[in-house]
Amino acid sequence: MPSTIKDIAKDTGLSLATISKFLNGKPISKENKIIIEKSIEKLGYVPNKAAQALRSKKTKTICILLPKAGDYFWGQVCTYIEEYLQDYHYSVMVRAYSDQPVDFVKERDSILNTSMDGIIIIPYSAKAIPLFNAIEESNIPFVFLDQEVYGIEADVVTSNNCEAAYRATKYLLEKGHRRIGVIVGELFLSTLQKRVDGFNKACDEYGISEADRIVMGGEFKMEMGLKLFGKMMRLRERPTAVFFLGHDLTLGAIMEASELRLKIPEDISVISFDDDEIFHAFFPPITAIAQNYRRIGRETVELIMKRIGGDRETYPERKEIDAVFLERESVKNLDT
Amino acid sequence: MPSTIKDIAKDTGLSLATISKFLNGKPISKENKIIIEKSIEKLGYVPNKAAQALRSKKTKTICILLPKAGDYFWGQVCTYIEEYLQDYHYSVMVRAYSDQPVDFVKERDSILNTSMDGIIIIPYSAKAIPLFNAIEESNIPFVFLDQEVYGIEADVVTSNNCEAAYRATKYLLEKGHRRIGVIVGELFLSTLQKRVDGFNKACDEYGISEADRIVMGGEFKMEMGLKLFGKMMRLRERPTAVFFLGHDLTLGAIMEASELRLKIPEDISVISFDDDEIFHAFFPPITAIAQNYRRIGRETVELIMKRIGGDRETYPERKEIDAVFLERESVKNLDT
DNA sequence: AATATATGGTAAAACGTTTCGCTTTTATAA
DNA sequence: TTATAAAAGCGAAACGTTTTACCATATATT
Structure with a gap:
């Protein structure tokens, strides 16, 4: 029922090969180009993908x-x-x-x-x-x-995970934070590893001791953000700022922060790797690194x-x- | 390079048609079945999708x-x-x-x-x-x-949007709520319409007046949940319970609730249509309707x-x- | 004018299946 | 046995493209 390249050939009086050339953008004469276009329009031709794939070995x-x-x-x-x-x-x-x-x-x-x-x-x-x-x-x-x-x-x-994390960490350091928490997912993920690298690089530059870099890891999920943040906030020497290495982690933590009646940023500063449309609607809006998806x-x-x-x-x-x-x-x- | 049905035919000494029949589960003799299976295994044959699609007119x-x-x-x-x-x-x-x-x-x-x-x-x-x-x-x-x-x-x-919403609303009514808010998305979505229907049906049964059904709508987004909930809470006669018709709406609203220092469920009761893994980790865990995706x-x-x-x-x-x-x-x- | 070079065109052979119409084999019944 | 029906197998023709190898015509090069 659907028309084929043969129909176009018959209709235009040209050969199959010429039609095929036209379809594949190979050079044919101006006049024939127009004739073919008209015919294709008229017959409502549409190429058969399967046939193309079979012959050309490209499935597109x-x-x-x-x-x-x-x-x-x-x-x-x-x-x-x-x-x-x-x-x-x-x-x-x-x-x-x-x-x-x-x-x-x-x-x-x-x-x-x-x-x-x-x-x-x-x-x-x-x-x-x-x-x-x-x-x-x-x-x-x-x-x-x-x-x-x-x-x-x-x-x-x-x-640019490393650089972006570096930049964010430096931002914290410039604001005077000297004891910083990081909440991270599984380190199989190279992305997260790079983010930690960026964090450490910035800390190194500012001479932050290992003890003042509180890195906690777990599943890369909202619930984990919530739990780890809670745990971090109960440390006897809690950090003044926390850097979340993923969107869901941040969201979970924000929930927990309000549960714990911790005001952001008065009681605890927060930065998120990965933005969310809701972050800018919060009170206060959350500083974040937005990937360009x-x-x-x-x-x-x-x-x-x-x-x-x-x-x-x-x-x-x-x-x-x-x-x-x-x-x-x-x-x-x-x-x- | 990859082997074809022809190779199998040659290898087994059978015809193309027989191989094809085997591949399509049509009846062939027990012995040939075994021979073909062996040959396919040996030659590592895998059917060519494009050819199948071309001939059978099924792309699978x-x-x-x-x-x-x-x-x-x-x-x-x-x-x-x-x-x-x-x-x-x-x-x-x-x-x-x-x-x-x-x-x-x-x-x-x-x-x-x-x-x-x-x-x-x-x-x-x-x-x-x-x-x-x-x-x-x-x-x-x-x-x-x-x-x-x-x-x-x-x-x-x-x-079963209507029934599920009906059930949830009835739950609120049974708990003594008589003034209930609903936060909803665009009503082009039939799903949401049904949920509202379910809500209304339950309210009708309990003789809840129109005035005590506070329905607010907008975009089906987290931010909207946040805003509408805020607005609803500032009403001079605020509802005692709010039913959110979507996951994101609920999440936004929960944020806003803690911002407004409203405790759930002491100050405001909440039910969510659509569950989220984090809902059960909250304090308190959020009652929700979980779709069986x-x-x-x-x-x-x-x-x-x-x-x-x-x-x-x-x-x-x-x-x-x-x-x-x-x-x-x-x-x-x-x-x- | 003769030769080489593009250029646009063609017919026919693939591509790897499924399916059609027939023939052969095997099983079943008389 | 023989006749008959059912089952299994076969060769060849599709399916709708692209590609190959070749041919004609027009243009450029000696």
Whole structure:
């Protein structure tokens, strides 16, 4: 029922090959171009993806491989990726990988056999490393998004986590804070490691002793933020400021702060890595580091498309997208 | 390089047709079955999706069409859908639709021309209705997820919003509350409308006057929850309990409550439609209605697969998944 | 004027399946 | 046995593109 390239050929009196050339942007004469365009319009022709894929061996589809343990963040980024990929006439297939695969071989094969042109991997768990290794060996182009994976040399697009954390910490130090808490998630995540690095770098520069850097870690969840913050506030020598290394951690802690009747920033100063639309609506608004998810999505798309196009010139490439520091009112100036 | 059905035919000495039959579960002899299995294993054969799609006109792919204005909820459900779809050897393509399409025709065509076997639509904005209409006309099987769309008769999978809200409201009434606030999002969303209906039904039964039902609406966002709750609390006759019709609204309001130094449930009782992992970690834990997202995902998959299979027997079907009422400690008993 | 070089066009052969119409084999009944 | 029905297998033709190898015409180079 739907018309094919043959119908167009018949209708225009041209050959299949010419129509195909037109469709693929190869040079044909001005006149024929117009004739074909008209015919396509008239017959409502739309190329058959399956046939294209079969013949050209390009599915025009990339896979986003993300952890089952979902997070608000991914949905956001997926949407941006999908949006930018449209410019290349590519589609997005999503695939969640389990933290603890029941049948590794099966999962691996079912991912590899879908014949994607490329894969964007969002690493989250160390247990999935064998999967990533398998992808690397398959020679399908892939890019890590957000996290890098130690042991696998590959393209990665991420925020400038270290610098951004450094900047934020320095901000605290400049405001006179000399005993600072950090609430962090699992350190498998390279992103978090970098943020801690940035924090330590700033502390080093200001000669803050190890004892005055109170780092507490746990699951990367709201509830953990709540609990760890509570614990930190009950220390006999509590910090004057706390740096949260993730959005959910911050949110949990803010809840706990009000529960504990701690006023921000009078009683405790707070900075969040990762912003939230609600942070600027708080009293006081929370100072935060906002990752540029849109930009991360775009750069990832550009990088993977470059690899799919066969350009391996700068491999492996590491793109760090600047996160922006949003000074609001959750940090007290101790010097005044 | 990868082996094909022809290689298997050559290796086993059987014909293409027989191999194909085996692959598609059609009856072949016991012995040949074993021979083929061995050969497939040996040659590492994996079917070429593009060829299958071309010939059979089935892409084994469904599209999840979701609003660009992302939400935590979708990512969650997408993951479940993807998981269940694997049982059918189907993949998930995600596509975000814009609230305000720049070029409607282009967006419509680019969605329709990807030759999906089915589409799961998550409606969110009234402006996208023309798009949904176009999908309906295209005859591609589709199912609405979460929301129904007035004016389009179609399959829908959703929570039992009305009943769940009714149940929650009745709970408040039984605890002696006689003046109740409701904070709601845009009423284009059928889901929210149903929740309000459930609320009103319970109020009717208890003879609550219109004046004692304080319904405030706005954007379905955390910030709005915060603002509206603040506004409601400043009423000269404030309600004794507030029912939030969405997760983000609740979260915003809880923030505001602690800002206003209102203790839950002593000063104000609270119930949330939609649960959050953090709700049970609060002091006090928040009573909530938890939607069964996993179940919603599964039922949606089953329904769309049924339609793809050509079974239109019970069309249109409306599946309501029971949400569960989680009594915690955020509602005060006024009778004691 | 003769030769080389683009340029736009063509017919036909892939690509790897499924499906169609037939033939052969095997099992069942007479 | 033979006749008949059912089951399993076969070759070849699709499916709708892209690609290959070649041909014609027009343009540029000696």
